[in-house]
Amino acid sequence: MAGAGEDFSQFDLSKEEKEKLVAEVIRYVLFKTHQNSGCPIKRDELTQLVTKNYRQRALPAAVINEAKEKLSSIFGYEMRELQRSRPSSTNQGRSSQQSLADAKSYILISQLPADVYSKYVEDVNTTHLTGFTFVILGVVHLAGGKIPEENLWHHLRRMGLSDSDEIHPVLGNVKQALEALVQQRYLQKDKVNGPEGSTLFYELAERALDGPVNERIKEYISQIVKKDAASADVE
Numbered sequence: 001m002a003g004a005g006e007d008f009s010q011f012d013l014s015k016e017e018k019e020k021l022v023a024e025v026i027r028y029v030l031f032k033t034h035q036n037s038g039c040p041i042k043r044d045e046l047t048q049l050v051t052k053n054y055r056q057r058a059l060p061a062a063v064i065n066e067a068k069e070k071l072s073s074i075f076g077y078e079m080r081e082l083q084r085s086r087p088s089s090t091n092q093g094r095s096s097q098q099s100l101a102d103a104k105s106y107i108l109i110s111q112l113p114a115d116v117y118s119k120y121v122e123d124v125n126t127t128h129l130t131g132f133t134f135v136i137l138g139v140v141h142l143a144g145g146k147i148p149e150e151n152l153w154h155h156l157r158r159m160g161l162s163d164s165d166e167i168h169p170v171l172g173n174v175k176q177a178l179e180a181l182v183q184q185r186y187l188q189k190d191k192v193n194g195p196e197g198s199t200l201f202y203e204l205a206e207r208a209l210d211g212p213v214n215e216r217i218k219e220y221i222s223q224i225v226k227k228d229a230a231s232a233d234v235e
Contacts, residue, residue: 087190
């Protein structure tokens with residue numbers, strides 16, 4: 001923690017004040033992650049926690065960095081930073097306007113080995129949502145990272161999932177389950193205007209493009225391809 005201590009030496013803060021700020025950020029991240037089903041937390045939210053009583057410009061970064069260290073060493077979580085991605089069709093006019101809204105955000109990732117996590121931590125009641133997530137991301141990935149809404153629902157209907165189904169026995173409202181992936185920043189929606197009207201696209205967002213998740217998507221697809229190849233061999 002020496003590095004973090006050096007960071008705080010430039011601020012006129014007591015040890016108690018520093019620890020209180022760090023604890024507040026940690027508490028906020030843990031509760032917000034649980035409350036919002038793992039949706040990314042904007043850096044602005046954490047900055048406001050610090051600046052509501054303190055005006056030092058560099059203080060939020062120092063507090064967030066120490067919170068990261070403690071979340072890792074005490075709670076076993078990596079507080080991973082994501083940079084919000086833009087839809088690939090964003091034009092220049094929207095680009096300059098959207099750059100103001102672009103923001104860094106954070107998600108929590110368990111640092112436990114996968115086998116330990118699945119045995120002792122993973123909630124069996126949410127594994128179906130994980131499966132749904134990787135099916136959707138796999139379809140979009142295979143479409144080149146972007147797919148028209150109509151085409152996505154075509155693939156989902158082949159799997160027995162309909163956009164009009166509000167009482168699916170496992171997912172409940174299927175349309176809302178898909179929208180949750182947008183809120184969690186696995187996907188982003190983009191409306192593109194063309195000669196025949198506008199088309200809504202679903203595109204991989206920063207969370208799906210992030211290294212660990214992207215590798216899992218590719219691994220998932222590889223397993224499906226191997227199974228199909230094995231079935232073909234048997235037949």
